[in-house]
Amino acid sequence: MTxxxxxxxxxxxxxxxxxxxxxxxxxxxxxxxxxxxxxAQFAATKSPTVLDDEFLVRLEAILRSxxxxxxxxxxxxxxxxxxxx
Numbered sequence: 001m002t003x004x005x006x007x008x009x010x011x012x013x014x015x016x017x018x019x020x021x022x023x024x025x026x027x028x029x030x031x032x033x034x035x036x037x038x039x040a041q042f043a044a045t046k047s048p049t050v051l052d053d054e055f056l057v058r059l060e061a062i063l064r065s066x067x068x069x070x071x072x073x074x075x076x077x078x079x080x081x082x083x084x085x
Contacts, residue, residue, distance in 0.1 A: 016042055029073035033063040 001009075019039035026032040037060050044052040062068035 012046075029076055030069055032076060033069065033072050037063060 016039055019035060019042060023032055023035040023039065026035050037056065040052075040056055040059070044056055063072055
C-alpha cells in the first residue's frame with residue numbers, strides 16, 4: 001500500500017475515530033449506546049454486505065429497549081469499574 005493510499009484510507013476512516021471519542025465522553029449509558037450505534041452504522045456503510053446492516057437494525061432495537069439499556073449499563077459498569085474481582 002502506497003503512502004497516498006494510506007492517507008486516503010486514514011481520511012476515509014477518520015470520522016470513526018471522532019465517533020469513538022464521543023463514546024468515551026458520553027455522560028450516560030443511553031448516550032454511549034447511541035454513539036456506538038452511530039459508529040457502527042458509519043462502519044457498515046463502508047461494507048457492501050447486507051448482514052451488518054441487518055445486525056445493526058436489531059442491535060439498535062435492543063439498545064433502545066429498557067432491558068437492553070439495563071444490560072448495556074451493566075456492561076459499561078463492569079468494563080469501566082476498577083474492581084477486578
